[in-house]
Amino acid sequence: MIKNIYKFTLLLVFGVSITLTSCNKEPDESDLYTFTGQTIQDFLTENDSTVSSFIYILQRARLDRMMASYGQYTCFAPSNEGVAKYIDSLYNDPEAIIPNNGMSENSLEGLSDSLCTEIAKYHLTNGLYSIIKLGGDGVTVNTMLGRPFSTSIDTLGQTVLNNVSVIISQDNEVTNGIVHLIDNVVPRSSRLISDDLDRAGVFNIFAEALRRTGLKDSLAKTDKGKTYDMGSNNTDRDGHSLYYPKECRIGYTIFAETDEVFRAAGIQSFSDLCAKCKEWYADAADWYDYPRELGITISTDSDFTNRFNVVNMFVAYHILRASMASDQLVYERKSGNENWNYAFGGEPQDFFETMLPHTLMKIWQPMYHNTGSAVNIWINRYRANNTLTDEVGLQGSEEMHPLIREGVQITRNSAASIQSYNGYIHRINSILLYDRLVPQGVLNERMRIDTSTFLYELINNGIRGASPTEISAMNGGGNGDRVAFPLDFFDNIVCYNASTVLRFNVQGAWRAHESDQFQGWNRYDFAVRLPSVPTGVYEIRMIYPPMDRGGLMQYYIGTSNKVQAMQAIGIPLDARLPLHDDAGAAMGWTDPAAEDDYGVATDVMLRNNGYMRAPCSFSRGTYNSTTSPVTDVSQITGSTNCRTERGYGTSMIRRIVTRMQLKQSENYWLRIKNLITDDPALGWSFDFIELVPVSIVDNQNYSEDWY
Secondary structure, three states: OOOOEOOOOOOOOOOOOOOOOOOOOOOOHHHOOOOOOOOHHHHHHHOHHHHHHHHHHHHHOOOOOHHHOOOOEEEEEEOHHHHHHHHHHHHOOOOOOOHHHHOOOOOHHHOOHHHHHHHHHHOEEEOOOOHHHHOOOOOEEOOOOOOOEEEEEOOOOOEEEOOOEEEEEEEEEEOOEEEEEEOOOOOOOOOOHHHHHHHHOOOHHHHHHHHHOOHHHHHOOOEEEEEOOOOOOOEOOOOOEEEOOOEEEOOEEEEEEOHHHHHHOOOOOHHHHHHHHHHHOOOHHHOOHHHHHOOOOOEOOOOOOOOOEHHHHHHHOOEEOOOOOHHHOOOOOOOOOOOOOEOOOOOOEEEEEEOOOOOEEEEEOOOOOOOOOOOOOEEOOEEOOOOEEOOOOOOOOHHHOOEEEOOEEEOOOOOOEEEEOOEEEEEEOOOOOOOOHHHHHHOOOOEEEEHHHHOOHHHHOOOOOOOHHHHHHHOOOOEEEEEEOOOOOOOOEEEOOOOOOOEEEOOOOOOOHHHOEEEEEOOOEEEEEOOOOOOEEEEEEEEEOOOOOEOEEEEEEEOOOOHHHOEEEEEEEEOOOOOOOHHHHHHOOOOHHHOOOOOHHHHHHHHHOOEEEOOOOEOOHHHOOOOOOOOOOHHHHOOOOOOOOOOOOOOOEEEEEEEEEEOOOOOOEEEEEEOOOOOOOOEEEEOEEEEEEHHHHOOOOOEEOOO
């Protein structure tokens, strides 16, 4: 095994202009400076006998100069044998849309320039990926091509990329990064997600259902078909330019039962599935509010393209409009993630809208409750009274939290997922249904929904979960902490004036849920479409940081994003009032650590004034030293967390926006308008929203937990 280690401290800020998507400019070679010390390019040249073919590909792609420049890169260099095998597969691909995939001959020299560029960029990343970071339960690696690949560990303990390429020489450290030698070219699919489902050979019944319902045609898009140019409107507060996406990719995630899973449920064919769907959804009109409220009849006939045909309903609930690898479904704890910010037993979970109209799916990694493994991820797992407690400051006794339904486990192994050009297919180990127990049980809890899940463009464009280093590289070596967005980038946001600024703080040591945050400033006036929930009365809450730069926000809500259709909610929220002085006391905020009851009584005062403390289950990543469930409330008050800490730039608080009935058949838009028009520095923050059934808020037997 080759092992070369050359380390020194780089004192210069790298100025390399590089890109992660095809629409960005190529590197400006005038900005590349070579220096003394072994670089990635030097290492590859030294091992020419092993990777000369990849060196040739880098040169054809004009990326060899970059690998000899300042920066922090990881290079996955395939062996000559692996490159030759890949070239042969390209040239002799019987399903190639272009004959021989556009190659002039079956040789290294026969590769087109575009193929060389794609291969090279797919094997290069911005940022450092050591073998420790790549291992464990596997990670998703963002490449310079703008398309990620996934890692896994095989039965021999080897790290494998996209289930094919094995790392054969690891952690070769050089002055500008890390080189891993791999045995094969990392494969990437150029096929649509539905085509890969057909080709897999293990999803035959589900694939037929996808075709027969017409939903396959709904998965054909790969981007929004437009380009964005923000001009000079992409600056940070300090005036420096931020990265912004020039195009908007579209992606999907399919959770699919294999034929084996269907057979275990007595389903041998598509006709068997049709019969089962009639059973599963026979009484759907009783608990699926959307069609009932709109007077839509649920169909059991053979017109499977009807969106409310029982087979169509079954298939649609398996599809998300967000492309996610298995390690991206929730913000999970893994090696190398120093900003993971769940504390005191808080568990990663998120809620996603599916393609079944106005329905949610809960995805949960219950690290400490009845799973057998911390890495297991479940869909619609149902634990009674999940966000309620019978113990002050704790998550509640096991007696009050019986497991009602195990849920559907997402299979996680090296062969379980398929990465397609526009999405991922994940195997599941049992039948996935939107049945009575989902709206009436699974979703009958406090639903904390991060903006990075219902603004799915953040996911599809590789921004949710990206590191500042990766974003900085996309920004030509500039600021990587934030991303700027055109005002018409998101489907679920509408802006009412051109002064509105939309920004996203990528994952870092932020005081924010999941270590990221959607925010902006200026004379903002915009509306966000809220995630759809089952019909009922809900308390709507938002979290925000009280600070001098906050705005004076007026909230409105309506069933249309038209301004004239919205009604003002309550009095304006002055987000400039911090918790660390008399303003905090006026809200009712006190230091719970200094009180005998740990703040139980003052929680009531806060609620009466329309506020709640922030959850104690997240904090700045660097402060979350206690991750296991606590056994005594004093462990919370003795630590730094969002519930107890206050002070400019550190505190967070929840605002109770309103309590109202939400109907599943309606779209609800929450408008946020800054009433101060003469100070463009004032900002807004939209980290997450909580939609809480009043049966949880007003429960007579238990209280809502602090997590």
